Amino acid sequence: MAQPQARVATVEPTGVPVLILKEGTQRTYGKEALRANIMIVRAIAETLRTTYGPKGMDKMLVDSLGDITITNDGATILDKMDVQHPTAKLVVQISKGQDEEVGDGTKTAVILAGELLRQAEDLLDKNVHPTIIISGFKKAAEAAVKKIYEISEPINIEDESLLKKIAMTSLTSKAVHGAREHLAEIAVKAVRQVTERRGEKWYIDLDSIQIIKKHGGSLRDTQLIYGIVLDKEVVHPGMPKRVENAFIVLLDAPLEVEKPEIDAEIRISDPAYLKKFLEEEEKILHDMVERIYNVAIERIKREGFEPGKNAGVVVITQKGIDEVAQHFLAKKGILAVRRVKRSDLEKLEYATGGKIVSSIRDLTPDDLGFAKLVEERKVGNDKMVFIEGCPNPRAVTILLRGANDMVLDEAERSLNDALHVLRNVLRRPMIVAGGGAVEVELAMRLRKYAESLGGKEQLAVEAYAEALEEIPMILAESSGLDALQTLMDLRKLHAEGKVNAGIDAIEGKVKENILDSNVIEPILVKEQVLKSATEAATTILKIDDVIAASPKTEEKGKKGKKEEE
Secondary structure, eight states: OOSSSEEEETTTTEEEEOSSSSSSSSEEHHHHHHHHHHHHHHHHHHHHHTTTTTTTTEEEEEOOOOOOOEEOHHHHHHTOOOOHHHHHHHHHHHHHHHHHHHSOOHHHHHHHHHHHHHHHHHHHHHEEEEEHHHHHHHHHHHHHHHHHHHEEEEEOOHHHHHHHHHHHHHHSSSHHHHHHHHHHHHHHHHHHHHEETTHHHHEGGGGGHHHEEEEBBBGGGGEESSSSSSSSSOOOOOOOEEEEEEEEEEESBBBBOOOOOOOOOOOOOOOHHHHHHHHHHHHHHHHHHHHHHHHHHHHHHHTHHHHHTBBBEEEESSSSBBBHHHHHHHTOOOEEEEEOHHHHHHHHHHHOOEEEOOOGGOGGGGEEEEEEEEEEEEEETEEEEEOOOOSSSEEEEEEEEEESHHHHHHHHHHHHHHHHHHHHHSSSOOEETTHHHHHHHHHHHHHHHHTEEEEEOHHHHHHHHHHHHHHHHHHHHHHTTTTHHHHHHHHHHTTTTTOEEETTTTTEEESOOOOGGGGGEEEEHHHHHHHHHHHHHHHHOOOOOOEEEOOOHHHHHHEEEEEEO
């Protein structure tokens, strides 16, 4: 029950209550607090429920500035909803944790958490203590994680066609459904390109995959570039727009005369001194360009190329390039790009094999990177610099094309999910069947496990199994099937030992082996879903008291003072 103030003790002789919290503080405690928290999580789960599956609906989210986002991505919906209640914020944090850890399965985790709490509410009505429910849920989650490995299948990560099917499964429920095959193929090639083996494990740094969005064309015009694309243009019109066999200087230093850190004043009494001053500034910039050019020429000759004929020099800097320096670079036939993001410069390191240099004085021939082609091209209405044909690029670029911002934003979110799913498979090369097959099989095995437990914990494990079965029921609903009949059909098939029986949402029917329909999911995603949902549910079941401080009244006080004045 909610009270405006918290009363902790009453003085007997006078009956005066003793208050320990500030006036205006709200406190909800006991069963009332627990039920309120459960209701909030279930409300969030209900919001996501209709977006579940390949035929799930989209949500339109409008922020305070009027910007519109149309998506069915769980993490994005929760992030953009801008929830206020502390329990709702807790659910959003858990969904973010799921997204950061495995990059997919946020909707499943939140929906499962909501179902676990709905089952817990029924147990609370039967006077089962929250501690027993929490204990039962944790045992059920541990057993489910073990059992998921029993029903999983190992895969060969060299099999590109299988990796493509896994990526397509993650893209099927997205708005990019129509172009999912093309995007899945690009995602597989990109991930395989940036993957490297370290000891016994594969290491995948998804930051090495650059995604650039540009208006125009359709999603099918999206392309993979084995190198880096800079959303910049060549700094000087006199510079070449295309350089083949380019030796690339990566700078974290300005090609400008640096200003002193302290304010300085130079007094010139004779016009001749002014000319000398400007000539000296010009000489400094000339020497910088000469230094870069000479180092580059040394490397070009060492590699057996002829400068200016079949090889050229490219300068890419994070800082600025003075107009005079631009002129000198153009005279030398050097292509230059300035104000490049640090993250792009680091990707260029991986792609070209060069090193970022912070001082032109320290530049050596070995610091230069190499690319077969550096070219300025027009994409849509913008000019961009393409750096392609790197010898063994450890960084690649996906150039996303689409009709408008909303399509591009949704395509980027979908592609990120696909990249994360592929990373998860490479990290742990094991798969399970999708389409609700895993949940039904785990529910059946958990019911058998519950029989081996004694006491009320058995009820909690059975409740966990019931919650898992809600996932295929929601999938059936969003696919236009009879949810209860579909669940009965799945239970029958799984009882017959058909572990991979699941729902083919595209065709709208139950299949004995959903893997034949290429509905494949990485084991890491399912494992993390179980852990995240259980953690969310048990955290909320532990809360029996919510003490909310009163809102700040500073603004009110300021207004009152102004009125008095």
